[in-house]
Amino acid sequence: xAVVAAVPRxxxxxxxxxxxxxxxxxxxRAAALTLVLLVLAMVVSMVHASWPAMRAFGWRFLASSxxxxxxxQFGAIPFIYGTLLSxxxxxxxxxxxxxxxxxxxxxxxxxxxxxxxAFLVELVAAVPSVIYGLWGIxxxxxxxxxxxxxxxxxxxxxxxxxxxxxxxxxxxxxxIILAIMVVPYITAVSREVLLAVPNTxxxxxxxxxxxxxxxxxxxxxxxxxxxxxxxxxxxLGRALGETMAVTMVIGNRPEVAISLFAPGYTMASVVANExxxxxxxxxxxxxxxxxxxxxxxxxxxxxxxxxxxxxxGGPVKAIRE
Amino acid sequence: xxxRARRALNVVMSxxxxxxxxxxxxxxxxxxxxxLWQGASAVNVDFFTHLPRPVGEVxxxxxxxxxxxxxxxxxxxxxxxxxxxxxxxxxxESRDRRLPWTARFLADVLNGVPSIVIGIFAYTVIVLPMxxxxxxxxxxxxxxxxxxxxVRTSEELVRLVPASxxxxxxxxxxxxxxxLLRVVLPTxxxxxxxxxxxxxxxxxxxxAPLLFTAFGNRFWHQGLDQPIAxxxxxxxxxxxxxxxxxxxxxxxxxxxxxxxxxxVSFAARVVTSGRFTGVR
Numbered sequence: 001x002a003v004v005a006a007v008p009r010x011x012x013x014x015x016x017x018x019x020x021x022x023x024x025x026x027x028x029r030a031a032a033l034t035l036v037l038l039v040l041a042m043v044v045s046m047v048h049a050s051w052p053a054m055r056a057f058g059w060r061f062l063a064s065s066x067x068x069x070x071x072x073q074f075g076a077i078p079f080i081y082g083t084l085l086s087x088x089x090x091x092x093x094x095x096x097x098x099x100x101x102x103x104x105x106x107x108x109x110x111x112x113x114x115x116x117x118a119f120l121v122e123l124v125a126a127v128p129s130v131i132y133g134l135w136g137i138x139x140x141x142x143x144x145x146x147x148x149x150x151x152x153x154x155x156x157x158x159x160x161x162x163x164x165x166x167x168x169x170x171x172x173x174x175x176i177i178l179a180i181m182v183v184p185y186i187t188a189v190s191r192e193v194l195l196a197v198p199n200t201x202x203x204x205x206x207x208x209x210x211x212x213x214x215x216x217x218x219x220x221x222x223x224x225x226x227x228x229x230x231x232x233x234x235x236l237g238r239a240l241g242e243t244m245a246v247t248m249v250i251g252n253r254p255e256v257a258i259s260l261f262a263p264g265y266t267m268a269s270v271v272a273n274e275x276x277x278x279x280x281x282x283x284x285x286x287x288x289x290x291x292x293x294x295x296x297x298x299x300x301x302x303x304x305x306x307x308x309x310x311x312x313g314g315p316v317k318a319i320r321e
Numbered sequence: 322x323x324x325r326a327r328r329a330l331n332v333v334m335s336x337x338x339x340x341x342x343x344x345x346x347x348x349x350x351x352x353x354x355x356x357l358w359q360g361a362s363a364v365n366v367d368f369f370t371h372l373p374r375p376v377g378e379v380x381x382x383x384x385x386x387x388x389x390x391x392x393x394x395x396x397x398x399x400x401x402x403x404x405x406x407x408x409x410x411x412x413x414e415s416r417d418r419r420l421p422w423t424a425r426f427l428a429d430v431l432n433g434v435p436s437i438v439i440g441i442f443a444y445t446v447i448v449l450p451m452x453x454x455x456x457x458x459x460x461x462x463x464x465x466x467x468x469x470x471x472v473r474t475s476e477e478l479v480r481l482v483p484a485s486x487x488x489x490x491x492x493x494x495x496x497x498x499x500x501l502l503r504v505v506l507p508t509x510x511x512x513x514x515x516x517x518x519x520x521x522x523x524x525x526x527x528x529a530p531l532l533f534t535a536f537g538n539r540f541w542h543q544g545l546d547q548p549i550a551x552x553x554x555x556x557x558x559x560x561x562x563x564x565x566x567x568x569x570x571x572x573x574x575x576x577x578x579x580x581x582x583x584x585v586s587f588a589a590r591v592v593t594s595g596r597f598t599g600v601r
Binding site: 024027028030032034035038041048049096097099100101103104121122123124127128129132134135137139183213214216234237240241244248271272275276287288295299302303 | 327328330331334335337338339340341342344345346348349351352355356359403404405407408410411412414415420421423424427428429430431432433434435436437438439441442444445446449465468469472496497498499501502522523525526527528529532533536553556557560561568571572575578579582583586
């Protein structure tokens with residue numbers, strides 16, 4: 001009897017608790033689902049909005065280098081080329097510097113100097129893109145035009161890379177600005193990768209009589225190799241999609257030019273420059289298709305990067321600025 | 322190699338690495354120096370209290386852009402923070418299988434998506450149906466950029482709350498939802514606030530996603546469904562214009578913007594320092 005009597009009382013107490021729990025569970029699930037749906041909506045809405053251009057040009061969009069809004073002929077080659085070239089140029093500068101700085105911060109620097117430098121590196125990443133662009137227009141471009149490009153033109157002008165008049169703005173300026181902007185990401189992620197290398201690696205090398213540098217080279221860099229490649233890819237992902245600073249210094253001309261002195265255009269900067277002024281539906285759809293292309297490329301690069309970084313030291317904690 | 326050569330190489334490589342670290346940080350100092358040199362002279366009371374003057378008239382300020390940026394940030398926070406923090410709580414607490422994995426992966430994907438692409442997204446889902454540029458569209462774009470940062474930091478910090486605390490509360494017979502909202506979240510609060518401020522600092526300087534959502538405005542905004550000025554947009558517009566006075570104002574705007582970003586970033590550090598030493 002007593003047991004039977006006890007049952008309803010327990011239920012009566014349990015009911016409100018379950019209600020609160022259920023409400024909270026539904027709310028939390030809804031928040032997470034919002035994130036998932038947002039990304040899905042992103043893909044769907046961009047495919048939908050770029051459909052007119054896909055239908056009109058098909059794969060030719062990716063193979064044509066004509067960009068003529070007046071004649072409504074759109075091809076993405078100049079932008080793909082500009083994006084790849086400027087990003088490669090940026091990595092060429094940023095990778096040695098970034099990995100060198102990471103080695104210094106994780107392996108070689110005295111302990112007291114590490115936190116302030118790591119903090120300054122974070123601040124480099126926190127400077128807004130438009131401010132890099134402003135600095136690029138008024139400091140970097142004149143510097144290149146007056147000092148760097150004439151010297152390069154004179155000494156290496158026989159190479160097609162350094163031919164042409166020195167404008168200041170152009171592919172070279174874009175590459176340098178991009179390098180400055182992605183190097184803190186490469187530094188921070190590489191540093192995390194190096195710090196994730198087990199100490200037994202270092203101790204073994206040091207015990208064999210290796211110097212600090214030899215230890216770094218043999219025991220640390222080799223162990224963290226795939227993670228470092230991941231760090232570089234994360235930097236590449238940033239460089240591919242970087243918009244404002246590049247738009248302000250690259251010169252914005254839709255041409256495929258070999259020379260680094262010549263103006264160019266990137267996928268992100270053509271969208272930034274022409275989107276608000278796109279006069280026809282097809283023009284707008286073509287710009288959105290370029291955005292979609294950029295989206296797909298950055299997603300692939302980032303996914304690859306994350307897998308590689310995870311392979312060394314668990315989920316990446318890239319700096320968040 | 323002789324021992325002497327090995328030691329020499331060690332010294333050389335150490336200096337090279339130190340030089341690389343110096344070169345990484347150098348641009349920050351250069352940019353800061355130029356901002357102070359070019360911008361400080363144009364930052365005055367007028368800059369904070371006046372509207373932009375028409376072309377050709379010297380003077381005026383960016384009051385509308387400063388207010389606009391603050392409003393866009395408030396809008397973005399109002400839209401993005403509840404979803405972000407609750408989503409993070411879900412990722413840390415849920416025992417489900419598929420949804421947490423998917424959401425975590427997509428948060429990381431979203432974090433890597435260029436901000437200009439998010440601008441296009443906001444344009445297609447808000448500007449096109451409304452048929453006009455608006456503050457709401459700009460705030461939405463910034464909220465989408467904030468979201469993955471807030472989700473992932475909240476998750477990380479909720480995970481750091483010791484299980485013993487939770488168990489103690491549950492052992493007292495407190496229902497689970499109350500434990501989460503009254504014990505777990507408050508314990509992680511300082512860290513979550515840091516994550517929020519870092520996210521705000523990150524979007525405060527965003528320009529690309531505002532170009533065709535908030536669009537910019539040379540006057541005070543006329544409501545949330547109308548175009549609104551933003552500091553980064555104004556800096557961009559002034560920097561590429563051919564007027565010397567506008568260039569000066571662009572430098573001044575940049576100085577104010579970077580001040581805003583750095584103050585929020587520093588504040589984020591102060592909130593956590595000392596309390597949660599294990600938390601970045």
